[in-house]
Amino acid sequence: MENSSPSANPNHGFQRNEMKWSPSEKSIARKVFDRALQREFAAIMEKVKQRATRLKAPSELWELERYLTKSRKEIDATYDYRYSMLPIVFGRLVREDRISIDELQGLSAEKLDYVRGVAELGKRWR
Amino acid sequence: MENSSPSANPNHGFQRNEMKWSPSEKSIARKVFDRALQREFAAIMEKVKQRATRLKAPSELWELERYLTKSRKEIDATYDYRYSMLPIVFGRLVREDRISIDELQGLSAEKLDYVRGVAELGKRWR
Numbered sequence: 001m002e003n004s005s006p007s008a009n010p011n012h013g014f015q016r017n018e019m020k021w022s023p024s025e026k027s028i029a030r031k032v033f034d035r036a037l038q039r040e041f042a043a044i045m046e047k048v049k050q051r052a053t054r055l056k057a058p059s060e061l062w063e064l065e066r067y068l069t070k071s072r073k074e075i076d077a078t079y080d081y082r083y084s085m086l087p088i089v090f091g092r093l094v095r096e097d098r099i100s101i102d103e104l105q106g107l108s109a110e111k112l113d114y115v116r117g118v119a120e121l122g123k124r125w126r
Numbered sequence: 127m128e129n130s131s132p133s134a135n136p137n138h139g140f141q142r143n144e145m146k147w148s149p150s151e152k153s154i155a156r157k158v159f160d161r162a163l164q165r166e167f168a169a170i171m172e173k174v175k176q177r178a179t180r181l182k183a184p185s186e187l188w189e190l191e192r193y194l195t196k197s198r199k200e201i202d203a204t205y206d207y208r209y210s211m212l213p214i215v216f217g218r219l220v221r222e223d224r225i226s227i228d229e230l231q232g233l234s235a236e237k238l239d240y241v242r243g244v245a246e247l248g249k250r251w252r
Contacts, residue, residue, distance in 0.1 A: 072188055
């Protein structure tokens with residue numbers, strides 16, 4: 001009996017690791033990755049500035065600390081620039097509306113499919 | 127042979143624990159303690175607002191996080207409102223110029239001596 005769920009497909013990770021990245025694909029990936037990360041930093045900075053302006057109670061200082069710690073951990077966990085990880089990273093970023101699939105135009109159909117798959121799969125994790 | 131160093135005096139902690147706090151002393155202690163803590167919070171908030179306004183590089187976000195964590199830990203370690211600890215707490219605050227000994231007027235001579243002793247002793251720790 002065949003099991004077609006992606007998480008149960010033993011070839012899934014193997015296919016991703018086997019993907020070859022052409023120089024132009026690497027260049028696209030780098031740009032999209034850096035742009036998403038910059039947007040993320042800009043959003044956090046904006047939020048920190050807003051929160052800092054409105055600081056009144058001491059407890060809000062520690063809420064700000066927790067927000068920063070959480071943001072740092074999420075960024076560390078999300079932004080992994082190994083080529084073997086990029087299809088998953090991009091899938092997650094598409095899923096979270098941090099990038100659009102259109103920004104990845106120029107990647108091979110195989111990679112775009114994988115990214116879309118992860119983005120769809122993510123909906124089930126949430 | 128007598129050892130007169132405060133840290134080697136086995137009665138030192140005992141004397142402090144034996145101190146009795148009158149209602150008026152408790153009221154003075156509470157006010158001075160709260161005022162020092164409020165000043166501390168106000169100083170941290172001011173610094174956070176300044177830093178937030180000047181945020182440019184992402185790395186500054188994590189510097190701000192570290193500053194908040196350090197501030198929180200220092201406050202937790204310093205502000206201990208057990209009566210047995212207050213002479214040490216006030217001594218440290220005097221040593222660090224966070225309160226003046228004058229603010230403690232109304233405490234018994236014995237307590238003020240102890241506070242001055244800790245404030246002096248602190249100079250050797252630094």
